[in-house]
Amino acid sequence: MTFSIQNMASQAKQAANVVASLSTETKNRVLMTISANLQAHTTKILAANQLDMKAAKENGLSESMVDRLLLTEERIIDIAKAVEHIASLPDPVGLVTKTSRLPNGLNVSKQRIPLGVIAMIYESRPNVTVDAASLCFKAGNAVVLRGGKEALHSNLALADSIHQALEQFDIPLHAISLVPDPDREIMNELLTLNEEIDLLIPRGGENLIRHVSQNSRIPVIQHYKGVCHLYVDQFGDLTKALNILINGKTQRPGVCNALETLLVHKDVVKQFLPVVAATFAEKKVRVHACEQAIEYFDNADLATDLDYDAEYLALEIAIKVVDSYDEAVSHIQRFSSGHTEVIITQDISLANQFIRQINSAVVMVNASSRFSDGGELGLGAEIGISTSKLHAYGPMGLESLTTEKFVVLGDGHTRV
Template sequence: MSDLMNTLGQQSKRAAQQLSQLESAEKNDCLMQMAQDLENSSNTILAANQQDLSRAKENGIPNPMIDRLRLTGERIKEMAEGIRQVASLPDPIGVVEKMWRTEDQLMVGQQRVPLGVIGIIFESRPNVTTDAASLCFKSGNTVILRGGKEAFYSNQALVELMQQTLRHSQLDPAMIQFVNDTSHDVANEMMRLNEYLDVLIPRGGAGLIQRVKNSATVPVIETGTGNNHVYVDHAAQLDMAISIVANAKAQRPSVCNAIETLLVHEDIASEFLPMIEEALTPHQVALRADSRAMSYLKQADLATEADWATEFLDYILAIKVVASIDEAIEHINRFNSKHSEAIITDSYHNGQRFLKEVDAAAVYINASTRFTDGFKFGFGAEIGISTQKLHARGPMGLEHLTSTKYIIYGDGQIRE
């Protein structure tokens, strides 16, 4: 193990002890100051981000990925507002969720406690840095952040600013730490930092997540990719469906809650597909359709089997005509990544079937999948969107970064 990772681990473990003792008011005051310092330092952050953007363009990174990387004054304000929302949320630490008396007259309670030291490996989105740091801090966890090389200068600047706020608050800056080595070797070491890390959370594309799952010896919370679908039922309001599909695909295609496949019931395909093609044309969305859908479209390529399983993260949409809701559900459960799925329908029965039978972290009736987001769900920010079923599922907020312990009150009982 390298000196770098050992040092970061030791410092995080030490800082976790101090952080776990802080009162809610102390954490909230620090977070509010952190948000203000972020806004006050916009020029510094934007200058660092410009270094990343210039390097990304030189390396030929696709435009949708550059959009994920880009910071603006408005996006920095949104990041600061996310921190403020985290500060305003109830602190889960110390909460006793339930208490009961046993037959031995012991009072047993279940209390929320921090996980401890959290490691996060993520790719190009700098807002992950502030989201993750603020959520971990509020939930009493120290964090070691390892971002991708694409956002190195942005992430470094953001962590330095947050550490500066911690120092001014008389707190250990090691509560939020940054791995300043983007090599695969160091990332692999982080995945095996069992002595110090209590959990590791990867955020990024399928390749990164699969590599962490396969290589890590530290417990992992999987935040999955978003191969998401909208199914337009025969009972759908077509104007509503057009609005939702256009939003879910084209509003920001580079994020994990955008859709990649559109399923359309055969009874409305001849009317709906020309309408959605027209709505997506201004966004220059390339269509990849099955043979039935192609007969209703002016310009589309024939979809391959691989297209149904692909998270494009781009202005590309796969389209399939289905004969029934049964076929739609079967297709979704075969190809989806268990992230976010939506049905557009006025049929109560079909809507309820979709909610019950589709296997995903977030399932919608008559709304865009773009709402699968911790901020939109009222969590302030999010640590990621978990697509696994153990411990946490869906957008992960403060409570998902805690565990529980049993607290027991007695008055001299001994077991016979």
């Protein structure tokens, strides 16, 4: 039988009504069962992942993509624990966020409700299959998952564990659907199904996200790339700065909250950049440096605007010396992707000024950009990061997967 994405989306829309009516207790029991299934099926999931890993190496996938694709026993345990954590979070559905009594006696409140059907289009990361399924389900939504071909075997194995949990509780399997065919034409058809799907969230490379945004009839949560900046101010603690720089650039360079550009105030260049150069040489970080900074680095490339606009997703970074705080802010405002920006300073007034002037989704003072993550910011596992300012901005957790309706209570009121 030929696969039909139209049919899958239509069935997801029907299943969304079932999920929206589930009690918090039932949703949590389903999630805990999913977590248990993932751990019980670890051997099968790892075997499927090895098929994907073999193909990835044969096809020459980048190091960062391979890292995102890889599953291990430890990573499966972490994924399962994230599901349990989502189960422990407060249910946003039904939450009354605002209540007022009008002069005419009407009681007006706002109540959180599910969005309906959410479609996820993503690349490489099989953990997104579970994170997205769990978050959407807890928020009362159905979800259509379209992963990339590079993770197909892994995603199918994960989805099987999820579906076994749904079956156990007599919940329609289309509440959490996985597209079994990664053909691009099927994805393109998915982008047109605005009657069935309420929101589309792409996660992956910039080319994928731009393609989805430009061709979708469905509202899209956008996050093109993460060009995250670290500005070391003249009043910054250089020990803190070095630790935060190394953590942000080298801990996991292939993720969107890794640092891509370092800005250094001219007054601390002589103390700071030699230490940075020694550390980067040890960790094999490739450097693109401006004219003032390049003398401190062996084998560095002279930085251009293209380097400052790049999301490297690798052990690679652009470095620029700035004459002032204002120059640093201007540089960030010019090249920012709206993801995460960090300032290192002990000057509280300057830190507050940075917070006011920089309107990226996450702004940090003396903390690593690696904290720009839903789990680290207390949201539980995130479904993605939005760098568009409508509906949601920044890491998106459960609340971002709901909207609000007005509830009006009257007593025979009519409008004059």
